[in-house]
Amino acid sequence: MIQTTAAVLREPKGPFTIEAITLDEPGPGEVVVRIAGVGLCHTDLLPRVAEGLPLPLVCGHEGSGAVVAVGDGVTELEVGDHVVISFDSCGSCRSCESGRPAYCATFFPRNLSGRRVDGGTNAKDAAGEDVSARWFGQSTFAAVTVVTARNAVKVDKGLPLHLLGPLGCGFQTGAGAVLESLRVEPGSSIIVFGAGAVGLAAILAAKAARAETIVAVDLNPGRLELAAKYGATHTFDGGAVDLGDLLRQATQGADYAVDTTGVPTVIRIAIDALHPGGVCGLIGALRGDLIIDPTLLAVGRTLKGIVEGDAVPQQLIPRLIELWQAGEFPFDELIRTFPLAEINDAEEAMRRGDVVKPVLIP
Numbered sequence: 001m002i003q004t005t006a007a008v009l010r011e012p013k014g015p016f017t018i019e020a021i022t023l024d025e026p027g028p029g030e031v032v033v034r035i036a037g038v039g040l041c042h043t044d045l046l047p048r049v050a051e052g053l054p055l056p057l058v059c060g061h062e063g064s065g066a067v068v069a070v071g072d073g074v075t076e077l078e079v080g081d082h083v084v085i086s087f088d089s090c091g092s093c094r095s096c097e098s099g100r101p102a103y104c105a106t107f108f109p110r111n112l113s114g115r116r117v118d119g120g121t122n123a124k125d126a127a128g129e130d131v132s133a134r135w136f137g138q139s140t141f142a143a144v145t146v147v148t149a150r151n152a153v154k155v156d157k158g159l160p161l162h163l164l165g166p167l168g169c170g171f172q173t174g175a176g177a178v179l180e181s182l183r184v185e186p187g188s189s190i191i192v193f194g195a196g197a198v199g200l201a202a203i204l205a206a207k208a209a210r211a212e213t214i215v216a217v218d219l220n221p222g223r224l225e226l227a228a229k230y231g232a233t234h235t236f237d238g239g240a241v242d243l244g245d246l247l248r249q250a251t252q253g254a255d256y257a258v259d260t261t262g263v264p265t266v267i268r269i270a271i272d273a274l275h276p277g278g279v280c281g282l283i284g285a286l287r288g289d290l291i292i293d294p295t296l297l298a299v300g301r302t303l304k305g306i307v308e309g310d311a312v313p314q315q316l317i318p319r320l321i322e323l324w325q326a327g328e329f330p331f332d333e334l335i336r337t338f339p340l341a342e343i344n345d346a347e348e349a350m351r352r353g354d355v356v357k358p359v360l361i362p
């Protein structure tokens with residue numbers, strides 16, 4: 001048995017509580033990681049609104065840390081390795097075999113059920129009751145956790161390990177949408193709706209990809225300032241009544257758009273702002289049904305759903321670290337650290353938009 005402390009969610013609307021829990025020893029294909037830092041992503045708050053998730057639950061899916069034990073059959077990692085932990089996938093379904101693990105046939109049960117694919121879990125609370133601790137195959141709101149080895153991307157020991165976790169989801173998602181999914185071309189134009197953790201990563205990646213026109217749209221003036229600082233050539237208030245006209249003037253019809261807001265009215269504006277043949281990537285968790293006039297798509301436009309930036313984490317995370325080292329992906333500047341015990345304050349700060357990416361330090 002492994003003894004640790006974790007931030008546990010017991011009620012959908014309740015606080016996270018710091019508790020002692022016990023974890024089973026790692027099984028085949030699993031490793032134990034001592035967490036150095038873990039990002040807070042909006043998806044960690046899904047159990048507050050989604051029905052049917054098995055509480056109590058330990059969330060956290062942007063962890064980084066050092067391997068302290070390995071289970072049977074793990075050959076790629078050893079004790080002492082530093083890792084960034086990303087999403088889980090099976091490795092053997094049609095999507096995984098074709099290099100698209102974000103579309104793994106068992107993506108949802110592996111990442112968003114809190115349990116193993118068979119419904120089991122590996123953790124108990126102080127009263128001996130089951131705790132769901134397989135969120136994204138990691139449940140990293142904890143001092144120590146058991147992780148699927150396939151999720152863990154080995155990184156250089158000279159890097160600031162405690163800051164790297166968000167490369168496993170939020171930053172990977174925004175950057176991957178631009179670099180992997182849309183494959184933004186030099187000289188092209190892109191509009192990014194929502195300049196939060198995901199949108200700002202998309203803007204940084206668009207600049208690194210040498211897009212010529214990079215437009216940011218947000219309701220929060222502070223976020224628009226950040227967007228301009230990190231590469232947006234134009235910034236617009238999402239509430240502007242003539243937003244569509246402003247976007248067309250800035251881009252003459254954009255080659256690409258990405259939505260990180262999930263707001264259906266915003267997505268309709270995004271599609272309408274595309275040049276014929278343009279592509280709109282959908283990243284934000286949809287807030288309601290998306291109803292669109294079919295003529296919006298008739299001119300060869302594409303609407304594309306994107307999970308985790310279409311990333312193969314073992315490839316994209318090292319690439320983002322290289323871009324960071326080259327000064328082209330300063331994701332660390334978007335982070336504010338909080339002790340794990342202050343996770344409820346971190347959640348509030350993120351909701352208010354005061355901090356782009358909270359990282360919790362156990």
Ligand SMILES: NC(=O)c1ccc[n+]([C@@H]2O[C@H](COP(=O)([O-])OP(=O)(O)OC[C@H]3O[C@@H](n4cnc5c(N)ncnc54)[C@H](O)[C@@H]3O)[C@@H](O)[C@H]2O)c1
Pocket residue numbers: 041042043169170173193194195196197198199217218219220223238239260261262263266282283284285306307308309353356
């Ligand atoms: N598809 C995936 O794989 C994946 C991965 C990570 C996150 N997500 C989702 O992406 C979304 C964005 O995540 P984030 O961490 O960047 O969130 P965030 O809160 O940091 O950023 C969202 C931004 O959108 C802005 N915004 C909200 N409504 C708007 C509107 N009507 N018009 C313009 N701007 C508006 C907010 O002010 C904020 O700056 C979330 O829904 C999250 O769940 C999806």
Ligand SMILES: [Zn+2]
Pocket residue numbers: 041042043044061169170
């Ligand atoms: Zn996430």
Ligand SMILES: [Zn+2]
Pocket residue numbers: 089090091092093094095096097101103104105106
């Ligand atoms: Zn798979």
